[in-house]
Amino acid sequence: xxxxxxxxxxxxxxxxxxxxxxxVLVFALTEALPGDAAVALAGDxxxxxxxxxxxxxxxLDRPVAERFGEWAAGLVRGDLxxxxxxxxxxxEYLAAGFGPTVLLAGLTMALLVPVAxxxxxxxxxxxxxxxxxxxxxxxxxxxxVPEFALGVLLTVVFALWLGWLPPxxxxxxxxxxxxxxxxxxxxxxxxxxxxxxxSRLVRAGMIxxxxxxxxxxxxxxxxxxxxxxxxxxxxxxxxxxxxxxxRTVDWLLGGVVVVEALFVIPGLxxxxxxxxxxxxxxxxxxxxVVFGLVTVAVNVGADLVTHDLAPxxxxxx
Amino acid sequence: xxxxxxxxxxxxxxxDGRALVDGVSFTVLxxxxxxLVGPSGSGKSTTGLALLGEYPAGARVSGTVDVAGPAGYVPxxxxxxLNPARRAGALLADIARAGGGGRAERAGRVRAALRxxxxxxxxxxxxKHPHQLSGxxxxxxxxxxxxxxGAPVLVxxxxxxxxxxLTKRRVVDELRAVLARGVAVVLLSHDLDVVRELAGHxxxxxxxxxxxxxxxxxxxxxPGHPRAADMPAAAVxxxxxxxxxxxxxxxxxxxxxxxxxxWHGRRRTGPVxxxxxxxxxxxxxxxxxxGRSGSGKTTLARCLAGLHRRWxxxxxxxxxxxxxxxxxxxxxxxxAVQYVFQDARASFDEYRPVLEQVARTAVxxxxxxxxxxxxxxxxxxxxVGIGADTASRPPGAxxxxxxxxxxxxxxxxxxxxxLLCDEITxxxxxxxRKDVCALLAGLTTGSGNAFSPREGTSLVVVTHDLSVAAGLADDxxxxxxxxxxxxxxxxxxxxxxxxxxxxxxxxxxxxxxxxVRGPSA
Numbered sequence: 001x002x003x004x005x006x007x008x009x010x011x012x013x014x015x016x017x018x019x020x021x022x023x024v025l026v027f028a029l030t031e032a033l034p035g036d037a038a039v040a041l042a043g044d045x046x047x048x049x050x051x052x053x054x055x056x057x058x059x060l061d062r063p064v065a066e067r068f069g070e071w072a073a074g075l076v077r078g079d080l081x082x083x084x085x086x087x088x089x090x091x092e093y094l095a096a097g098f099g100p101t102v103l104l105a106g107l108t109m110a111l112l113v114p115v116a117x118x119x120x121x122x123x124x125x126x127x128x129x130x131x132x133x134x135x136x137x138x139x140x141x142x143x144x145v146p147e148f149a150l151g152v153l154l155t156v157v158f159a160l161w162l163g164w165l166p167p168x169x170x171x172x173x174x175x176x177x178x179x180x181x182x183x184x185x186x187x188x189x190x191x192x193x194x195x196x197x198x199s200r201l202v203r204a205g206m207i208x209x210x211x212x213x214x215x216x217x218x219x220x221x222x223x224x225x226x227x228x229x230x231x232x233x234x235x236x237x238x239x240x241x242x243x244x245x246x247r248t249v250d251w252l253l254g255g256v257v258v259v260e261a262l263f264v265i266p267g268l269x270x271x272x273x274x275x276x277x278x279x280x281x282x283x284x285x286x287x288x289v290v291f292g293l294v295t296v297a298v299n300v301g302a303d304l305v306t307h308d309l310a311p312x313x314x315x316x317x
Numbered sequence: 318x319x320x321x322x323x324x325x326x327x328x329x330x331x332x333d334g335r336a337l338v339d340g341v342s343f344t345v346l347x348x349x350x351x352x353l354v355g356p357s358g359s360g361k362s363t364t365g366l367a368l369l370g371e372y373p374a375g376a377r378v379s380g381t382v383d384v385a386g387p388a389g390y391v392p393x394x395x396x397x398x399l400n401p402a403r404r405a406g407a408l409l410a411d412i413a414r415a416g417g418g419g420r421a422e423r424a425g426r427v428r429a430a431l432r433x434x435x436x437x438x439x440x441x442x443x444x445k446h447p448h449q450l451s452g453x454x455x456x457x458x459x460x461x462x463x464x465x466x467g468a469p470v471l472v473x474x475x476x477x478x479x480x481x482x483l484t485k486r487r488v489v490d491e492l493r494a495v496l497a498r499g500v501a502v503v504l505l506s507h508d509l510d511v512v513r514e515l516a517g518h519x520x521x522x523x524x525x526x527x528x529x530x531x532x533x534x535x536x537x538x539x540p541g542h543p544r545a546a547d548m549p550a551a552a553v554x555x556x557x558x559x560x561x562x563x564x565x566x567x568x569x570x571x572x573x574x575x576x577x578x579x580w581h582g583r584r585r586t587g588p589v590x591x592x593x594x595x596x597x598x599x600x601x602x603x604x605x606x607x608g609r610s611g612s613g614k615t616t617l618a619r620c621l622a623g624l625h626r627r628w629x630x631x632x633x634x635x636x637x638x639x640x641x642x643x644x645x646x647x648x649x650x651x652x653a654v655q656y657v658f659q660d661a662r663a664s665f666d667e668y669r670p671v672l673e674q675v676a677r678t679a680v681x682x683x684x685x686x687x688x689x690x691x692x693x694x695x696x697x698x699x700x701v702g703i704g705a706d707t708a709s710r711p712p713g714a715x716x717x718x719x720x721x722x723x724x725x726x727x728x729x730x731x732x733x734x735x736l737l738c739d740e741i742t743x744x745x746x747x748x749x750r751k752d753v754c755a756l757l758a759g760l761t762t763g764s765g766n767a768f769s770p771r772e773g774t775s776l777v778v779v780t781h782d783l784s785v786a787a788g789l790a791d792d793x794x795x796x797x798x799x800x801x802x803x804x805x806x807x808x809x810x811x812x813x814x815x816x817x818x819x820x821x822x823x824x825x826x827x828x829x830x831x832x833v834r835g836p837s838a
Contacts, residue, residue, distance in 0.1 A: 214408075217398040217459075220369055220390055221466045223411045231411075235402035309402050 007307065015300045022292030023075060027068050030285050071285075080286035085278045090286035093271050100176055101267035104259075105252035107183060108190045112248065116195045117241070120202025121229065124237075127207050135199070143196035151189045151262045158185060168264040176265070186263045190256060194248040198241050205237025212236075239309040246302030253294045322347050322469040322501050323368055323388070328380040330363050330525075332373050337363045339525045340380075343518070345470055350492070350502040352516035352533070354509065356746035357717065360525035361505040365472045368503060384470055389463020389500075393475040395456040399447035405458050406443035412465050430465035431458070433498060435491050452610075453487060460491060463500070470501045477508045478744065481609040481781030482825035489514050507746045513537055569636050571775035572598040572621070572735050577630035579613070579620050579799075590616045591628065591799040598735065598792075600635075601773035603757075605786035605807070607822065608796035614779045617796070618737045621777070622656040634734065652682040655728035659740040661720035665712040671723050672698065672708040679730040690730070697726045701756055718749025725756060729774070736760070739779045754788055783822055787811055795819045 039051055055061050059070075074081060080090035123135040142150075159167035169182045176182055209215060210233050218228045253268075260269035268287065275283035323345040330338040338360040345351045353361045363373070368388050372378055392398050400407060406427065413423035431439035434457040442454055450458065456476065463471045473492060477485045485508070492502055492515055506512055512519060512533065519536040521529040529536055579591040590613045598604045608614045619625035621632055623643030632639045634653055640646050646654075658664045665674055676694035679685040685693070698708045701722045703715075712720055721741055728736055738757065742750040760774050778789055786793050787807065794804035795818060803816040814820045 213392060213397040214400040216371075217390065217392075217462070218400075218408055218411065220387060221408070221412045221462060221468075222387060222415055223408070227411065232400055232403065232407070236400065239402070 004307075008304070011300060011303055015296050018296045019293060022296065023072060023289060024068075026285055026288040026292065027071060029288075030281055031064060033281075075289065080289070081282040083275075083280050083283050085280045090283050093275070093283050094268070094286060094290060097266065097268040097271035099267075100260075100265050101253060101256075101269070103176055104183070104186060104190060104256070104265065104267065105249065107187050108194070108252055109245075109249060111187065112191055112194050112198065113245070115191070116198035117202050117234075117238070119195070119199040120237070120241070121206055121234065123199070123203040124206030124210065125229075132203070136203070139196035139199055142192050145192070147189050147193065147256075148258050148262060150192055151185070151259060154185050154188060155262070168262075169266075170264045182263075186259050186265060189259050189262075190252065194244075194251075198244050198248070201241045201244055202237055205240055206233055209233035209236040235309050239306050242302050242305050242309065246298050250295050250298045253298070254291045319347050321345055322386075323384045323503070324381070325364065325367065326381045326383075328364065328367055328382060329378070330360075330367065330372060331377040332375055336525050337373070337376075338367070338522075341520070341522065341525070341527050342380075343520050343527075343530060345501045345503055346517075347469065347501050348496050348499045349518070350496055350504055350516045351518045351520065352504040352506060352512040353520050353522055354507060354512055355522035355528075356507060356748045358524075359522040361522055362474060363525075364522070365474055365503060365505045368470060368472050386469050387466065388470040388472055388503075389460075389466060389468035391456065391459050391463070391471065391473045391476060393478060395452070395459045396447055398459045398462075399455060401447055403446075404443065405445055405447055405450060405455075409443070409458070409462060409465055412462060416465075416467070426465060427461075430461040433464050433494065434458070434461035435494055436461065453484065456488070457491060460495060464495065464498065468500065470503060471495055472503045472505070474505045475507070476504070477506065477511050482783065482822055483609055485511060486825055509537060509747075569600070570597045571600040571602075571635060572596075572777075573631075573633040573636075574617075574621070575631040575633070577617070577620060577628055577632065579616050579625060579628035581627065583627075587627070589799065591620070593630070594796075594799065594801055596794055596801065596804070598775050598777060600775055602791040603760075603776040603778060603789050605778045605780060605790035605793045606796055607780060607783060607786050607793055609781055609822075612796045613799040614781075614796045615739055616799075618656065618739050618777065618779045621735070622654055622737055623650075624656070648682055648684075652731040653734045654737065655731050655733035655735070656737045657721075657724050657728050657739065657741050659743060661717060661724045661741070661744075662712060664724055665720060667713065668711055670709045671703075671712055671715060671720070672705075674712075675708070675723055675727040675730065678727050682731040694726065694730060697730065698723060701726060702752070716749065718745050718752055721745060721749070721753050722756060725753070729760075733774055735775050735777060737777045737779070740781065741778075742785055743780070743782060750785075754785065757789055783811070795822065 039046060059067065071081070078091065080094070082089050083093065119135050119139070123132040126132060145153075155167050158165045165184050166179075166182050167185075169176060169186075206229075210229065212233075215228050215233055218232050219225075223232070256267070257269035257273060259265070260267045261273065264270075268290075271283070272287050274280075275287065321344040325344075326342050328338055328341045329336060341360065341364055343351060343353075353364055355361055366372065367378075367382050368384055369390055370382070370384075370387075390398070399405060409427045409430070410423065413426050416423070416426065418426070427443070428439040431442060436442050436454065436457050442450065442458060447455060447458075460471070476488050476492065480488065489511055492504070496502055496515070502515070504512065504516055516533045519529075519531065519533045520527055521536060574594065574596040577591055577594045578589065580587040580589045582588065594613075594617065596604070596606075606614045606617060616625055620628045621639070623639070623641065623646055626642040628641065634650070639650060639654065643651070665671065672691065672694055675698060676687070676690040679690035679693060680687050695705055695708060699705065703719055703723060703726075707715060707719065708723070715723065721744075725738075725741070742753050745753060757776065757778065760776060776789070778786065780786055790807045792805065793807050793810040794801050795810070795816065796802070797818050803810065803814065803819050810819065811823070814823055
């Protein structure tokens, strides 16, 4: 359909524009930071002459536009520059951190969708019924607990008191997948809040959809209640939940700093923390660009899915 | 005679001690149409839903409702029965599943049902989402659902309300096709023309009771009950008087529209809705803009009100050009051109008392003192039959007719020079419609209601209903596909239409054609 294709095209163009915006913004913000890489590199008691020399060596004395052009051209080639601290390419840092982060995000999403949708649909079976009251109370309660508090609590109970699970991923390096027990607690902590928010959205959507005139029409013609629930009502209820899921994916891929720090998982969040601590600006820049791109891509994906579920949505630009 | 497919016997539905339906009885024969007529709130819908086995929450039901199998249903707004997130074929496929058979056989039955519902190209409809279908296609898909399910009875709730004359024709043909297949139709309607054409048997309801029941010919031609007599008469009488024609070019017209071209979309290349359209509204006169749905008449009104910004050409208010967009208009301009919407309920804030919202215009647009505005609004509302008690409630507590009158009062409190009324009677039942029309008629003549506008308000009535135009207008402009095809004085347009399109509109309204042609012939 040309209708759909032109919508898709507009949405993709918007995505490219957003990406360009992210790149400019990241550069402008790091440029606006007080001091620069040379000052950072010069050590604790910088000698102005030494700073000046480093600046020349790094090319920081050249005009802003020139440096931006060079950096942006590098981005296009996939070259994010080199770390100030180690001299290794930034891409190497990213590649190292990406594995654990994607693993955590993937596992969390794989569990999140069925659990959250299932709970939402179950709660909506009878509004104000027992299942609804229990699910609503628990999800609201869990949602109110910050992730670091929940993480500490779970670690204390399951790792320290009961000794069932390892408290951190220290010593497992990048072979996390080979030791599933390590992942249980981090994934539980990551799941806690999204499950609550998504299931509440699904519940609200399902209650509306099951009371709507189109499900009433399906009931009139003798369509089975479970079929109405899953194939007629759920597609309507899912549209708002998809947007929330997109935000969750974005959050998961954006380096879940707290959870990674708590369980000592060497993901992107840890890379970010280390880079900020060492004032390793190229790495921070590189991460910011990657996070921005992930956000743009995830939202394009979510809009595509929503467009199929609720076909009247236009591009909200 | 064949056995009835549905029988309602002494049905009583009571909610909170109030009877919505009280002692209604009738039978429905296969392939025949039974019409339930009566104003809004008379119990038509409650009775119709009872045939589907559906009752309001907390209802106490007595009496019997027997239907030979599950009944089909076509709601007033067919879009409401279609799932916005699924393609139009989704529910049809599920209904076919109940009938068993292989995949190909089921698909065949779905296509056959769509064809029977007068959709000759089923494939095209099945793959589309409801919002991609026209209102007519949506209605036919919903009818196809009933045909596919093998329902013995189809309950059609106000299928023609708010439709233009030619669309009404189409709906009548669709329902005829349903009857021809031996399916009974229970028609809930206050549209007596359609009832006369389709129904063999009429049940007149009033306040939940049967006020009369019998063959259509007897009930609608020789009404025995005062209420039944009220129903046909509720069509607005044709107006013959009216202010004299302004002689020559003496008085400046209230509004002149010159070469208005309007389009949708951001660019000029977007779909054009109005083509170089020109009109004149005389001071103190009422101009009816008549046309079918989609002819561009609402867009015209929206352009004049500044709600639609994408147009070129000129609109002169008493000789002075109106800024294109409502954003560029001064407070005086805003007050001078007021708009009353078709859906009165949607034009009120759900949570605030009606009185407060009505009074607000006077405060915002005329800078009136809030207390004075309240008093003025209250007296005006009382003048149109909305008491202080009712007015201080939120819109939910008012009927559609009351809200539309309140909306009119709200617009008039701005003391507009031009009042644009967009289909303001089409959602109303005949009695409420008569009230609103009387209120409008009093505006230009300045008689018979609380408003005697100081410098006279000129009216633009946008409508698809020629009988409304006939009752109110001094002048009529017929619009089709964004162009004025014919315009002139109302009497002349109705008695001697020149353009074929006007003639078709007139012919599609038998009662009016008779009424108008009778005396003039």
